[in-house]
Amino acid sequence: MTTTGRNARGHATPGAGALPRRVLGAPLTARARAELAHCLLGFPLALAGFLPVAVFLALGAGLTVSLLGAVLGLLLIGTAIGLARALSGVHRRLAAGLLGERVPAPARPRPEGRAFARLDARLRDATGWRSVAYVLVKLPVAAFGLYAAGWWLTGLIDLSAPLRRLALGQEDIPTILPVPVGGGAPYSTSFAGTLVAAAIGTLTLLTAPWFTRGVVTVDRWLVRALLGPGELAERVRSLEETRALAVDDSAALLRRLERDLHDGAQVRLVALALSLDMARERLGADGEPVADPGRVRHLVELAHRNATEALTELRDLARGLHPPVLDDGLPDALATLAARSGLPVDLAVDVPERPTPAIETIAYFCAAELLTNVIRHSGARRAALGVTRRHGALRLCVTDDGRGGARAGAGSGLTGLTQRVRTVDGTLEISSPAGGPTTVTVVLPLHA
The missing domain is CATH 3.30.565.10 (Histidine kinase-like ATPase, C-terminal domain)
Known part of the structure; x- marks a missing residue:
């Protein structure tokens, strides 16, 4: 039975058993599996990206200092930036597929001119340098992620200690601790000792998802901060979108006003003009008696009603623009x-x-x-x-x-x-x- 309580506003809140169930069920959730997969895949990708980018940057910086190799050094730095940009796309897709962290890809620079102009544009590419920063910082973060994945492995190994003693007949079974301690790993020489190892493995497995989530949270922040289009570019994109929305809204408002005026007030004013014209014809020439006063009175009343309704509709339209x-x-x-x-x-x-x-x-x-x-x-x-x-x-x-x-x-x-x-x-x-x-x-x- 699920126990719920009430908060200060009278709404249902999770009961006291929700937190233990969440902790015990964390290793079995799809989110934990996705974050573990991200850590396992992220390390080799980070290592494969770090080495060439770091080498190209180091060689490029060294050659740029020298007078003779400056051009080659700048080319190597530009190559490192381009490689980092390509790797950042892979990291964005990995984060989107496993973590649901969808970051829009920044616009690619389209430099014009000769080779030196294109090289200068690449060296000035702020998004490319942020990609370089991500590739360099990603490696230590991915190393922590691999260490977090190791908690899962050590937990499973320790949890299987009683089974290995009973099924395989192992006598001295080492207990692998997720945190390095001095003196080496303790050994279990009895079945009771394997139960202690299994308890340590269970605790490690319950802790592993939260350690993994902490590492992944850091990586999420890095992806959002370094692999997106940048604050200025995002601001420009937002301004472009809001400008387009304002233009569309203004155009829609003008179309609505035109339609309302055409179908409403304009029709009333036309009817008003027709009624007054018919009333004038009924009045006849100057000095002549009115042939049908009742008909003239009806036309004047009709014109008055159309004028009143037209004023009401115009007032409603004005209220839609700015309420009085x-x-x-x-x-x-x-x-x-x-x-x-x-x-x-x-x-x-x-x-x-x-x-x-x-x-x-x-x-x-x-x-x-x-x-x-x-x-x-x-x-x-x-x-x-x-x-x-x-x-x-x-x-x-x-x-x-x-x-x-x-x-x-x-x-x-x-x-x-x-x-x-x-x-x-x-x-x-x-x-x-x-x-x-x-x-x-x-x-x-x-x-x-």
Whole structure:
């Protein structure tokens, strides 16, 4: 039977037996096997990459110092950089296949010009030098990984000590310790001694996955830090994506406005013009009596109704661009939004400094869309909307007590919100386990 508890918010938490089961089952998990395979495959690959790169770099540096061999030395250094770049691709694929650590490959330089221009571009390639750094640092990390893999082997050998004594008749069975100690390995000369060795082997096997995971965690960090496109390149790529999103969003907004004006207000205004034109014809020439006053009155009333509806539609379109309630600030706008919601909303707003109008507009539309999602999809009875300023950013959080399971791309509008907040370097995070609660957090800068 699984025992669960409740945390301070009333949600279920794992029981006291979860941690022992996790520790005892760690050697049998797919993650442990994948990390062990990564350590075993990583060492020969690291060794095979370290030797040529280090040799080319050392020879290149030595020749570059001399006057006669400077050109050859630079060629050797360029070769080391190119080799390190190729090896980094192999390491990225290995990390992606076994660890699920998918790092986008950096763009390859495309130098133009003669041989010296291409060599100069390669020597100035920051991504290539980071690949060189990874290849050089990978070897000691991989050596620790091989040592961690040795824990698995020593644990299995010690665990088999009783079986080897009974089945093979071995008298003196050494107990292999994973940590080197002085005096050599102790021997088991009795069956009871083999049970002690088996206990040591069991403890080693239970510890091995966590030691392996520690080494793999270091390697993950190195892959992300050194084999990716780099902070500047990633920033440029993100800016290009957000610029494209902003352009697409603006184009979609213009198309929607054109469609709404064409199908709505424009039709009303055309009907207004026709009604007034017909009414003018019914009035006749100056000084003549009106032949059908009732018909004229009806046409004027129809024109008045079309004018009113056209004004309403234009007002709605303007509200979609910039809600008038934001004129008094974001707190009042969110209070109005919460009051008009179809379910109870607990509102808490603490924003001492007013953001720029663009940020206020995005925050308002995010809150409106998230509350709409709560009403349409969550089955919640109550929601909470909180806006605070934290660490120099605007933090908007919407929580509900619904069924959970919300995710971007599920027709909930969260994908569109993510794209909208990214245009101003904002972020959107979703926490929605099955059964709820759902919490969506939007973080926006105070100034666009």
